[in-house]
Amino acid sequence: MAMKTADCDILIVPGLGGSGEEHWQTRWAGRLSTARVVTQDAWHDPEPEAWCGRIAEAVAQATRPVILIAHSLGVVACVEAVPRFPEGVVRGALFVALPDVEDAPNLPDSVRAFAPVPRDPLPFPSLVVASRTDPHCAYERADDFAHAWGALTVDAGESGHINVASGHGPWPEGLMRLAGFMKGL
Numbered sequence: 001m002a003m004k005t006a007d008c009d010i011l012i013v014p015g016l017g018g019s020g021e022e023h024w025q026t027r028w029a030g031r032l033s034t035a036r037v038v039t040q041d042a043w044h045d046p047e048p049e050a051w052c053g054r055i056a057e058a059v060a061q062a063t064r065p066v067i068l069i070a071h072s073l074g075v076v077a078c079v080e081a082v083p084r085f086p087e088g089v090v091r092g093a094l095f096v097a098l099p100d101v102e103d104a105p106n107l108p109d110s111v112r113a114f115a116p117v118p119r120d121p122l123p124f125p126s127l128v129v130a131s132r133t134d135p136h137c138a139y140e141r142a143d144d145f146a147h148a149w150g151a152l153t154v155d156a157g158e159s160g161h162i163n164v165a166s167g168h169g170p171w172p173e174g175l176m177r178l179a180g181f182m183k184g185l
Contacts, residue, residue, distance in 0.1 A: 003185040008091065009062040011036035013055060015072025015099070016111060018043040024162045025071055034064070038074075048114050051077040056084035067182065068093035072136070072161065075128075076101055076114045079149065082122060092185050093112035093126040094178055097162040098145060099136035106135055119148035126151040127181050129174070131159035131166075 010032055012025050018040070029035045038058045040051055055078055059066050066089050070078045075098035081092075102115045103120055115121040128151045130142035140154070147154040154177060160166025168174075 002032070002183040003065070003067075003091065004182065005032050005034055005067075008034060008065045008067050010067045010069060011055070011058050011062070012037045013068060013070035013074035013078055014038075014040075014043075015070075015074045015097075016046060016108070017169070019071065020164065022169045023071075024163075024168055024174055025069065027170050028069065028175065035069075039123065044110075045099065046077075046110055046114070047071060048080060052081035055081040059085045059089055062089060065089065065091040067091060067185075069096075070094070070179070071163070072099055073097045073101070073111055073114065075099075076111075076117055079118050079122070080114065082118070082120075087123075090124045092124050092181065093122070093151075094129065094174075094181060095126055095146075095151065096129045096174065097131060097134055097137070098128065098142055100141045102137065103141065104136050105137075117145060119145070120150070122151040123182075125185060127154050127177065128152070129154045129156050129177065131156045131162055133158040134161050137159055 039080050075095040128146035132139045143153045162168050
């Protein structure tokens with residue numbers, strides 16, 4: 001049976017700096033009635049323990065099955081928080097433009113504290129949407145992480161970091177991908 005957005009709590013997990021008003025995550029939070037943004041106290045000075053704790057807290061407070069929608073550093077924080085999730089609550093995740101906090105040369109030092117990225121299989125279905133021109137993660141590395149997690153990789157082509165700067169404000173293709181993914185849950 002296909003899961004609908006009305007059947008779940010959608011937790012939107014932004015990355016470094018949060019998601020501004022024009023970012024697809026902010027737009028989706030306004031359009032999806034069961035969505036809410038997991039906020040962090042320090043968007044520009046991320047601390048792994050605090051970020052993972054906030055995500056785990058949001059999952060634990062959910063009243064319905066959870067779908068995670070994470071972008072950039074939010075992806076890494078979600079994966080690191082998985083061992084803290086109550087069993088069976090998260091039903092799926094859409095992970096978009098994960099940064100390679102272990103190896104990308106152009107990332108701020110503040111995100112390197114999130115390394116190493118866990119490579120354990122995830123206990124729920126997930127999609128990793130990766131761009132071939134993401135300045136923060138080589139496509140092959142994103143695909144390698146996805147494989148380790150048991151996730152499917154979605155090739156987003158030459159899409160940069162899949163954010164406002166790369167022309168992905170509303171990102172309707174992402175909403176269609178989410179809908180297709182949820183049909184299989």
